[in-house]
Amino acid sequence: MSTEDRKSAPSMHEEVRRTVTSPDVEKQYNLAPYLDAEGGDYKSRFPNIDEAKVIRKIDMRVIPVLCVLYLLAFLDRVNISNAAVFGLKQDLKLGGNEFNTALVVFFAPYVLFEIPSNALLKHFKPHVWLSLCMFLFGLITMLQGFTQGFGGLVAARFFLGVVESGVFPACFYLIAMWYKRAEAQKRYSFFFSSTTLAGGFGGLLASAIGKMDGIRGYRGWRWIFILEGLVTCLASIILFFAISDFPEEVTWLNSEEKDFVKARLYEDVGHSKRHEPLTLKSVLEVFKDWKIVVGGFMYFGLIVPAYSYAYFAPSIIQSLGNGMIHTQLLSVPPWACAFALAMITATLSDWLRQRFIFVLIPTAISLTGFIILLTVHDNNHLQYAALFLAAMGTYAAMPIIVCWFNTNLGGHHRRAVGTAWQVGFGNIGGIIAVFAFLAKDAPKYIPGYSICIAFIAVSVIANTIYFLGVSWENRRRDALQAQGAFDGLSHDEKKRMGDLNPDYRYFR
Numbered sequence: 001m002s003t004e005d006r007k008s009a010p011s012m013h014e015e016v017r018r019t020v021t022s023p024d025v026e027k028q029y030n031l032a033p034y035l036d037a038e039g040g041d042y043k044s045r046f047p048n049i050d051e052a053k054v055i056r057k058i059d060m061r062v063i064p065v066l067c068v069l070y071l072l073a074f075l076d077r078v079n080i081s082n083a084a085v086f087g088l089k090q091d092l093k094l095g096g097n098e099f100n101t102a103l104v105v106f107f108a109p110y111v112l113f114e115i116p117s118n119a120l121l122k123h124f125k126p127h128v129w130l131s132l133c134m135f136l137f138g139l140i141t142m143l144q145g146f147t148q149g150f151g152g153l154v155a156a157r158f159f160l161g162v163v164e165s166g167v168f169p170a171c172f173y174l175i176a177m178w179y180k181r182a183e184a185q186k187r188y189s190f191f192f193s194s195t196t197l198a199g200g201f202g203g204l205l206a207s208a209i210g211k212m213d214g215i216r217g218y219r220g221w222r223w224i225f226i227l228e229g230l231v232t233c234l235a236s237i238i239l240f241f242a243i244s245d246f247p248e249e250v251t252w253l254n255s256e257e258k259d260f261v262k263a264r265l266y267e268d269v270g271h272s273k274r275h276e277p278l279t280l281k282s283v284l285e286v287f288k289d290w291k292i293v294v295g296g297f298m299y300f301g302l303i304v305p306a307y308s309y310a311y312f313a314p315s316i317i318q319s320l321g322n323g324m325i326h327t328q329l330l331s332v333p334p335w336a337c338a339f340a341l342a343m344i345t346a347t348l349s350d351w352l353r354q355r356f357i358f359v360l361i362p363t364a365i366s367l368t369g370f371i372i373l374l375t376v377h378d379n380n381h382l383q384y385a386a387l388f389l390a391a392m393g394t395y396a397a398m399p400i401i402v403c404w405f406n407t408n409l410g411g412h413h414r415r416a417v418g419t420a421w422q423v424g425f426g427n428i429g430g431i432i433a434v435f436a437f438l439a440k441d442a443p444k445y446i447p448g449y450s451i452c453i454a455f456i457a458v459s460v461i462a463n464t465i466y467f468l469g470v471s472w473e474n475r476r477r478d479a480l481q482a483q484g485a486f487d488g489l490s491h492d493e494k495k496r497m498g499d500l501n502p503d504y505r506y507f508r
Contacts, residue, residue: 046260054257055183061252062178063187065242066171069134071194072232073167075202076141077106077160078310079228082206083221085314085324091219092149096439102153103311103434107427110161114424115283117166118173118416126174127243129166131236136163138232145218145225169423172406176415177246180264181407181507182353185400189346192399193339196391199310200335207328286417294466295405295418296425301459302401303429304436305366305394305452312437312448313387316373319443320380330384334391341365342396355404355507356467359397360460366393367456374449390452401463408470408506410499429455470506477502 043051080088080103089099121129137160144156171191179187206224213220244250247261286292313334318327341362349358369389376382402422409418432455437448481502499506 043264045263046256049257049260051260051264054253054260057252057257058178058261059187061250062175062244063191065239065244066175067191067194067197068235069130069239069243070167070171070191071198071201072134072228072235073137073164074195074198074310075205075228076137076232077164078199079141079202079206079224080144080157081311081314082202082210082328083224085318085327086206086210086213086221086224087219088221091221092147092153094150094153097435098150100434100438102150102157104431105154106157106161106164107430107434108161109158110165110430111424111427113162113165114169114420114427115417118169118420121166121170121173122416125245125249126170127240127245130170130243131240133163133166134236134239135233137167138229138234138236141229141232142226143229145222145229165424169420172402172423173415173419174244174246176406176409176419177265178244178261179407183350184407185346185350185355185403186343188403188406189342189396189399192402193342193395195310196335196339196342196395199313199391200332200339203314203328203331203335207325210324210328282413283417286414287421291408291466291469292418292421294462294469295422297462298401298405298459298466299398299422299426300429301455301457301462302363302366302394302398303426304433304455305370305390306398307430307433308436308448308452309387309391309394311434312445313391315437315442316387316445317384320383334388335395337388338391338395341392342399345396345400349400353507355400356463359400359404359463362393362396362400363456363460363463364393365389366397367453369393370449370452370456374446374453377444397459401459404507405466408499410501410504414499467508471508474505474508477505 043049084099088094094102117129140156140160140163144153144160147153147156172188175187175191176184205228209223209227210220212218212223215223218226244252247253247258247265250258253261314327314331317330318324322330345358345362349355366389369386369391372386373383373390376386402419405422406415406419409415432451436451437445441447
């Protein structure tokens with residue numbers, strides 16, 4: 001870079017400097033704990049704070065509650081697959097692809113309302129917004145148990161998609177505002193593994209509830225919806241008081257602990273911009289970064305096999321010659337193994353501070369499982385074992401992808417928009433998944449398994465592009481920094497730029 005170029009480089013950030021040096025902004029965001037820390041270690045400014053104790057307190061107050069929330073959300077979303085085993089299709093006289101149509105209706109509002117939901121999360125406090133969404137999707141799940149035909153089922157699935165759209169990205173966004181990047185993966189994977197727990201728990205619960213078939217004139221599949229929805233509604237009332245808000249707003253931390261949490265996150269990813277409004281202009285500004293778009297495809301590729309497994313594994317297991325109750329019980333072990341692998345890979349990923357390799361390894365496991373299912377049709381034991389590989393690999397890779405992408409973003413705006421985009425766009429894959437496994441293709445499901453393999457390849461390509469992109473960006477910033485291109489910006493000015501800070505280095 002020439003001397004002239006180096007002199008002009010800081011001018012790229014003149015607008016940022018004008019904003020971040022405003023006294024009004026400093027007052028609005030209460031930045032006093034940070035402004036005397038010209039590159040200093042946040043720990044030295046809080047000698048009375050035990051960091052490990054604060055993190056344990058956060059772990060106990062934030063993660064378990066969100067896990068319960070998402071476990072019930074995912075259970076209410078996919079319990080239709082258990083209901084199908086207990087006669088839903090026959091009782092509602094669903095023919096052709098009507099069952100698949102009912103599944104796909106869920107995803108239209110689920111995809112469209114992700115970003116608006118995260119904007120509402122910033123407007124309402126998380127404990128209000130999330131508990132409201134939870135109560136509504138529990139109520140709608142109950143109503144599914146009273147549907148009398150295809151039209152009623154479709155309407156229920158549509159509104160279930162509307163109210164559930166805010167849950168998943170909001171939870172990931174909220175977790176990201178509590179933890180540093182190097183410690184986030186275990187928490188993300190534990191939260192995300194609520195899906196595997198829900199899958200396993202759903203099979204056990206359905207096997208028990210299914211025995212209520214005929215009680216008060218209701219078939220077993222109706223009781224699955226009614227009882228599981230009722231549990232969700234009751235849990236939402238409790239979670240209204242248990243869900244934590246953002247670090248600046250909780251009451252279970254004292255003022256010094258709040259400042260400490262803000263300072264440690266500030267040092268890791270920069271200024272949060274918690275109170276700046278999320279406008280259409282600021283949303284579009286986020287999408288100027290090409291990495292945001294790639295993040296959507298990273299998740300999109302694995303959503304197809306993930307939902308294919310979640311919605312159709314019971315039917316696949318039943319096609320191997322198992323009865324209704326035995327099918328539900330056999331659906332549990334693959335989910336349990338998926339949870340174990342997800343936590344192992346998450347722990348290693350945080351320990352080694354690496355993400356890409358821990359996406360590739362479980363993705364390869366998932367790919368192996370689907371290839372076996374595609375090619376082997378005369379060995380029930382091997383086919384069942386392949387379901388383990390498919391579930392384990394897919395559900396271990398997905399939380400790493402979301403955590404890697406989400407925690408590489410700095411500040412409320414970029415995380416709110418980026419997370420909602422990734423999850424919203426990714427869930428378009430759910431539309432593909434529900435039409436990948438059609439009744440006419442049973443029991444071999446060759447088109448479905450082929451589609452899953454193809455989309456796993458899409459995810460691998462997108463993850464590779466993202467890895468190469470952030471690696472290149474880190475090297476570019478190293479070179480610019482060595483040449484003094486950003487010497488005109490102070491430490492605090494840089495921190496308020498989030499991940500656009502020239503000193504910021506992306507996790508790879």
